[in-house]
Amino acid sequence: MNFVCTLGDQLPLGDDPEDSTCDHATPVAESRACPFGLSFATRFDAHSEVDYAGVRYDPHRQLSQVYNGEQWVPLITLDSPLTVQSTGELGDPNYDEIFDKN
Amino acid sequence: MLTSPRDTTADLVVAALGERNAPVFRCDTAEFLQQLRFSATLSAGRAAWSGQLRTPHHSVSLEQIRCGYYRRPNAFSPAESFDAGTRDWISMQARLGFGGVLAAGIRWLNHPSRIGYAEYKPVQLAAAARAELELPSTLITNEPSAAVRFAADVGELVYKPLSTPGIPGTAVYTNRVSAAQLDDPTIG
Numbered sequence: 001m002n003f004v005c006t007l008g009d010q011l012p013l014g015d016d017p018e019d020s021t022c023d024h025a026t027p028v029a030e031s032r033a034c035p036f037g038l039s040f041a042t043r044f045d046a047h048s049e050v051d052y053a054g055v056r057y058d059p060h061r062q063l064s065q066v067y068n069g070e071q072w073v074p075l076i077t078l079d080s081p082l083t084v085q086s087t088g089e090l091g092d093p094n095y096d097e098i099f100d101k102n
Numbered sequence: 103m104l105t106s107p108r109d110t111t112a113d114l115v116v117a118a119l120g121e122r123n124a125p126v127f128r129c130d131t132a133e134f135l136q137q138l139r140f141s142a143t144l145s146a147g148r149a150a151w152s153g154q155l156r157t158p159h160h161s162v163s164l165e166q167i168r169c170g171y172y173r174r175p176n177a178f179s180p181a182e183s184f185d186a187g188t189r190d191w192i193s194m195q196a197r198l199g200f201g202g203v204l205a206a207g208i209r210w211l212n213h214p215s216r217i218g219y220a221e222y223k224p225v226q227l228a229a230a231a232r233a234e235l236e237l238p239s240t241l242i243t244n245e246p247s248a249a250v251r252f253a254a255d256v257g258e259l260v261y262k263p264l265s266t267p268g269i270p271g272t273a274v275y276t277n278r279v280s281a282a283q284l285d286d287p288t289i290g
Contacts, residue, residue, distance in 0.1 A: 037263045040277040057107035059159045062116050062128040064108060076110045078117050 103128040104204070105173040112173045127155060127162035132176035134196055142203045150207045170208040172217060223264045250284050259284075 054067045055075060064075040105112040107130055119126050129138050142153030142164060153164045180192040205214060219225060224242060231237055241252040242264075253259050262276040 037261065037274060038269075039283075040261060041269065041272045041274045043272050052108070055108075059157065062103075062126060062160070063113045064110060074113070074117070076113050078114060078121070 103171045103173070104131060104175045105171070106130055106132075106176050109173055112171070115171060115173075125162075125166075127157075127160050127167075129155060129157055130175050131196075131200070132179040133157065134178055134200055135180055135192065140200055140203075151203050153203070164203070164207060167208050170204060170210045172210055172212060172214050221265070246284070253279075253281065253284055 056065055056067075056072065057063075058065050058072070061074075065072040066075045067073075103112060103115065103126055105128065112128065116126050116128060134140065137157055139156040140153065142151045144151050151164055155162050155164070178193040178196045180189040184192065201214070210216075227237060227240060239252075239256045241249065243249055243252075259279040260276050261279045263274045266273075
């Protein structure tokens with residue numbers, strides 16, 4: 001299924017949305033129109049689904065936990081390494097961009 | 103703490119508050135119609151709502167809450183057995199009742215209404231302008247002729263949406279808009 005509209009499917013700006021024929025669940029070839037902005041929509045080339053199989057929410061501790069092979073432990077803790085690198089290009093990264101609590 | 107069970111940022115806040123021995127009550131609006139129980143009363147002669155929030159594992163009275171932390175909770179989630187119109191009605195009543203009581207008497211970080219207000223990109227741009235940040239000329243319109251005039255005034259244009267598109271698997275990045283696209287009769 002293709003949910004992205006082509007340029008030719010654009011809906012004239014200012015049309016009554018109640019009259020819109022855009023249906024995002026309709027393949028492009030079958031769709032008749034969609035909002036101007038969605039003509040720029042692109043599909044992700046690749047994305048990964050988060051695997052929640054080994055993660056659970058502990059309602060007693062009110063935290064997410066992950067199974068480490070032996071027991072359930074907090075998924076993230078205050079001493080977990082956070083952002084450890086910067087993708088910034090303007091000089092040296094800021095302190096908070098490289099701060100590693102370990 | 104009003105947040106999703108899978109929000110790891112909220113997990114860190116829970117942990118940090120735990121280190122300070124600050125009691126935490128965490129819940130999600132999606133639980134409101136399932137496991138989260140709630141009653142509130144505004145009695146004659148009292149200036150504030152009183153009541154309690156309860157999950158199967160924790161509870162808190164409204165009077166005990168020193169600060170509410172609003173962090174991307176899920177939407178209310180009426181049972182699938184209801185039709186769409188009924189689900190909408192239930193969600194609206196829940197939002198106005200549950201949400202209204204919480205909005206009325208709690209100090210929030212940040213207040214949900216203020217978060218919602220800040221989501222408006224025109225508000226953000228106006229705030230940036232007041233802060234004397236340099237901004238590109240910006241047009242928001244549903245009139246194609248206005249877009250054409252604007253392009254003639256400023257030259258090269260980019261388009262960006264006012265929010266994320268919300269269509270699974272897709273994104274609308276900031277895009278250059280060509281003159282040909284502005285001339286497209288489907289726009290005009």
